[in-house]
Amino acid sequence: MNILRADHLGMCFGVRDAIAMAQAEARLGPLTVLGDLVHNQSVIDDLQSRGIRIAQRPGEVSTHKVMVTAHGASERAKAGTRALGLNVIEATCPLVHLAHRSLARLVAAGFHPVIVGRRDHVEVRGMTEDLDEFDVVLGEADVLKLLPRPRLGVVAQTTQPIERVRYLVRLIQQRFPEAEVRFIDTVCQPTKQRQRAAVSLARQCDVVLVIGGASSNNTRELARTCRRDCARVHQVQTAADLRPEWFHGAGTVGITAGTSTPDAIVDGVEEWLRAWNSGAPARLQSIQAR
Secondary structure (H helix, E strand, O other), rough: OOOEEEOOOOHHHHHHHHHHHHHHHHOOOOOOEEEOOOOOHHHHHHHHOOOEEEOOOOHHHOOOOEEEOOOOHHHHHHHHHOOOEEEEEOOOOHHHHHHHHHHHHHOOOOOOEEEEOOOOOOOHHHHHHHOOEEEOOOOOOHHOOOOOOOOEEEEEOOOOHHHHHHHHHHHHHHOOOOOOEEOOOOOOOHHHHHHHHHHHHHHOOOOEEEEEEOOOOHHHHHHHHHHHHOEEEEEEEEEHHHHHHOOOOOOOEEEOOOOOOOOOHOOOHHHHHHHHHHHHHHHHHHHHHH
């Protein structure tokens, strides 16, 4: 069995920087992260093992320092947190900051804001909570619900597939031909790279494994992309999720991973595949038990 890795996979610089920042701040004193720093349970477990606390709301924070996650937060939310007397530290990815600034420019220029993304995602909430009015779209049905506006400004959640974003922008333009529609591409380069590499990988493989947190949007989108070109795609969080029956008769197995997936998790999955391929059941159990 041949095992291939995607040309681009795994942690992006924004996630690595956020984790490194949290670890450094925790060494200086007690720290609480407001929400999941990144959408990967293995990372969260490691942070908690280092004494870093997790809280979902500012009112639950018991430390002086609180960190905003890599997904960012609205100015309104950060101001409310500071009003509680907390020292707010931002681990927001610079490319998420760029998306916020792009959206603000469109609003300042008089465009009605439209965000391509998942309405309930923390990044999208961070982009929209400072706005008096906005729309969030993820599919054709959402575009059909849009009201006519003379000017529509479109940005995207940074982890959305760029093909979907461009398709929805075209639909908006077709639906409102008289409107001025301005699109600023805020999909991040790591997402674009991983999406392109996933397409290439899926076309070469009998089975594709997509590694990442169950709540990770970009991991789900990678799996969705791979399924267009490969019939046997499995999304897993760690090697413990792997099942031998998935690989019977497979000549080539591909591996890709979301932008919050640690290198060690990816390595563990590949190690399990090589052990399975060599017929070492005891080794499989050892890897899954880690």
